Amino acid sequence: MIQRPTETGNNILVTLSTDTEEFFDLTYSNEPASYYYLILEVKIHSVKAAWYHSTKNLITGFASYPFDGSFRRLLESYPFLASEFKEVLVCVESSNYLLAPKNIIDGANPEIFQLSNALDKDSEALRTTDLVNLKSEVVHPISMDLESEITSSFKHVKIISHIAPRIEHELNTLRSVQSQTAIYAHIAPESLDVRVYLENKLSLANAYYQTGKEDIAYYLLYASEVMDVNPEKTNLVLSGGINIGDEVWVLLSKYWKNIALVEPLSRIEISDKLSGDKAIPYHHLTHALLCAS
Secondary structure (H helix, E strand, O other): OOEOOOEEEOOEEEEEEOOOEEEEEHHHOOOOHHHEEEEEEEOOOEEEEEEEEOOOOEEEEEEEEEOOOOHHHHHHHOHHHHOOOOEEEEEEOOOOOEEEEOOOOEOOEOHHHHOOOOOOOOOEEEEEEEEOOOOEEEEEEEEHHHHHHHHHHOOOEEEEEOOHHHHHHHHHHHHOOOOOOEEEEEEOOOEEEEEEEEOOEEEEEEEEEOOOHHHHHHHHHHHHHHOOOOHHHOEEEEEEOOOOOOHHHHHHOOOOOEEEEOOOOOOOEEOHHHOOHHHHHHHHHHHHHHHOO
16 A cells, blocks of 8 residues: 555544545544444445444544455454444445335345346345335345355444435435436446436436446436436436546536536534545435434
């Protein structure tokens, strides 16, 4: 790991390296871990993290760590992640998911899932995450080895699909707007999650493989065409690897007049010491609190 300069002062810790980012407000760092929710988003090669102080109603840290598929090695490298938090919410990212009515598909009855999705019964377990707003659930496989490592690494842990909190947050946001049509997209290094809402109802949820800005624009325009949505008259809300004015934003603004970045969960606060462009790719992590126990 090649370290870049570390900046400290005013109870702020910023760590930047070739494979690690950390942004902490250290004001409450001496308080018990049991006051905190730890939110983890597990990707193929990285884990993003957020720390939520439940009694202060405050996000006090964001981070990104390299991940080789082993939670044991991750916690050996960053042992403070293994503290006894109030709850650890682990969002496992996968493009292999299905939205279905509740109690239709489960691990003992995977045949319906396998009609449209892949499942390796030898190495994967089929799990579900409730969608309260839709009265349905996300059905998603998870590696048995990964699930075992996660559950053995934390005392109070809940594993959820990565898209469940995003859908819950989007529906909560749209609920206050009458007859709202909108497209939400999350940009990850090699994937694009797209959801289309027509008159506040989820009408499309899909994931696409992407290698750059042209793919991102293509799939968003494709989803718009399939759902008969006019980009010029539709709100596009973006999260993940995006920032105002970057090359993806500039390209999409040629087709969409109304583009915005996703907002953090409205009922919580983010420390003003974590503000700035570098925090934007982490804002969506706060939505996982909607799925807390």
